[in-house]
Amino acid sequence: MFKFLFKPSINRSENIRKFFTSYKLLSGSKICVEQLKNGVTVVTEEQCSPITCLSLIVETGPSFENSCNNGISNFIEHLALSKNDVQESCYNKCIKVDSVTTREFQRFSAVCPDIHVSESIEILTKFVCDREWDNEDIELQKNKIYQEAIDYDNNPKLLVFDYLHQTAFQGTPLGQSVIGPTTNIARFDKNLICNFMQENYQPHRIILVSSGDESHYSIVDRANSTLGYMRPDECKSFNASPQRYTGSEVIYRDDSMPYAHVALAVEVPGFNSPEYLPLYVASCLIGSWDRTQGGTNRHGSPLARAASTSRLCEYFKAFYIPYRDVGLWGVYFIGNAMCLDDMVANIQDQWMHMCITTQYTDIEKAINTAKLKLAKRVDGVINSCYNIGLQVLYSSERKSFTDFMNIYDRVSDIKEDTVKKVCLKYLYDKCPVVAAVGPTEALPHYNRIRSGMYWLRL
CATH class of the missing domain: 3.30.830.10 (Metalloenzyme, LuxS/M16 peptidase-like)
Known part of the structure; x- marks a missing residue:
């Protein structure tokens, strides 16, 4: 920038x-x-x-x-x-x-x-x-x-x-x-x-x-x-091919750094997908947390409660990066070198719970958070201008905030079954991507992380 x-x-x-x-x-x-x-x-x-x-x-x-x-x-x-x-x-x-x-x-x-x-x-x-x-x-x-x-x-x-x-x-x-x-x-x-x-x-x-x-x-x-x-040149055109996703990892180990920075993600649809809002709500369900926050075991997010009470990390935040046809959905965190294994295990445990045991009470706060973030996108001329450009670029039209909510049957109408359905589709038993920088010796091997993307159930 x-x-x-x-x-x-x-x-x-x-x-x-x-x-x-x-x-x-x-x-x-x-x-x-x-x-x-x-x-x-x-x-x-x-x-x-x-x-x-x-x-x-x-x-x-x-x-x-x-x-x-x-x-x-x-x-x-x-x-x-x-x-x-x-x-x-x-x-x-x-x-x-x-x-x-x-x-x-x-x-x-x-x-x-x-x-x-x-x-x-x-x-x-x-x-x-x-x-x-x-x-x-x-x-x-x-x-x-x-x-x-x-x-x-x-x-x-x-x-x-x-x-x-x-x-x-x-x-x-x-x-x-x-x-x-x-x-x-x-x-x-x-x-x-x-x-x-x-x-x-x-x-x-x-x-x-x-x-x-x-x-x-x-x-x-x-x-x-x-x-x-400006003179158009009809001969100059560019047709982008689909972006191929590969489950893999890249790690840059540097033991001189005080903390490890790790991102764990999966492939999800892009900006135009009808599943964009349920995935956005699922990301808000995980939320974010850092060491300066209080609350200990009173946090709404299970991952925040685990990080707060067990000192698993210094900071984490869920992210959803949507592009035209594809996106990345996951969690980024900063943690102590000796706690990386436990933090990754808790992240994957939270993901599996979202796939199987999500309740209405779990997503009620996430829905309100998603509404607030979406409303901020059209607050003021600067945010609104950026949002208009993004919508026209990706979907070739721009709808008002009310229309945006209505076309996906409103964020309020997203139920726990909807969240579980999209999580099962894009999280459960899928190959993740992992990127890490810092003292990463205790970070689990990729095959072990891959095995944490499903539960063995009777």
């Missing part, structure tokens, strides 16, 4: 193209979707606010890279934000600009007063259209990314999740790192960068999202005068 703060895709199918051909007001909300003539999608949400959040989302990242140019999307992000005129414009207009590159998309965002929406759109357009860099800028960004890679390697949590993707999706683009190897970064030059942008920064893979007091027609008019001049 790269930020400035100043105080003053996949080619869409024909059905999706028809869906976006004309202006459409989604039912029950003030969210409008329109597609420009060249294929750029514009989505707006009108709400009363003194500020407006704008996001420009591009379907790019490691999933659209190969082993030779892995890391180039992240490099382009750094180059785009390094221009002096961009920094000066942000400073003079009191605009906050930030960006992030993930494995499936790249997002440039601008938060600004309503009077500077036009300037913000122009700044965002420069990020994907302006390709004028000199060799000095490119070499400067290489040095910055080298330093960023060192800092990345010194962050055990980031390193663990990077390893987790590498082992879970080994041999596929989704397993590649966002930063990329330093050998690739050293080879990047202006020609390689421009060729990659020509192939991947196509209008049909760009989404402009606005959330604020600005009208839909005003945003579309400004998008036409900036992004509307």
Whole structure:
């Protein structure tokens, strides 16, 4: 992620193209979707606010890279934000600009007063259209990314999740790192960068999202005068193949570290699956805990009670990372070297209980937690803008929070049988992926972890 703060895709199918051909007001909300003539999608949400959040989302990242140019999307992000005129414009207009590159998309965002929406759109357009860099800028960004890679390697949590993707999706683009190897970064030059942008920064893979007091027609008019001049290349298309999952492990042992960082996960469906919400509730059922919390044996989560009373770890948190067609669901924890075996056993015991003995009283709190987290996604123009972009990117439409709850028969209607069904389907007797960094001598062997994914019952 790269930020400035100043105080003053996949080619869409024909059905999706028809869906976006004309202006459409989604039912029950003030969210409008329109597609420009060249294929750029514009989505707006009108709400009363003194500020407006704008996001420009591009379907790019490691999933659209190969082993030779892995890391180039992240490099382009750094180059785009390094221009002096961009920094000066942000400073003079009191605009906050930030960006992030993930494995499936790249997002440039601008938060600004309503009077500077036009300037913000122009700044965002420069990020994907302006390709004028000199060799000095490119070499400067290489040095910055080298330093960023060192800092990345010194962050055990980031390193663990990077390893987790590498082992879970080994041999596929989704397993590649966002930063990329330093050998690739050293080879990047202006020609390689421009060729990659020509192939991947196509209008049909760009989404402009606005959330604020600005009208839909005003945003579309400004998008036409900036992004509307991008020329589509119908010959440039990319069809991503399914991301192959492999149950496996990767361990980096370093006994000099005070604690071990471990992630244990299984393969689950992606963002568009109807089982997304039950799995999300199941993740909330496990929850999170750290040593600073009190409560001892009064925690709602069985895993939190075990960790608190038996000092199994310093911190744990359940996670669900959904992508377009696949996801990772599991638990990340930080623990003492001598307690890793017991912590892994308790995690798997909790998973098996969820598959077999889940009761309504167990998921009642998890349902309320899931509701709160989902509601926070649409709280304010910034969160709402990010959520709109993600939904349009993955599902080609955006629904209001009420519609989002209704389409899955509401989170409140999720019963214990639903949670047990999805847990049995994706957890019980499945091959997990394990990634660990630190003093991992006491971590169980993979075959033993695999044998803990089922119970022998009479």
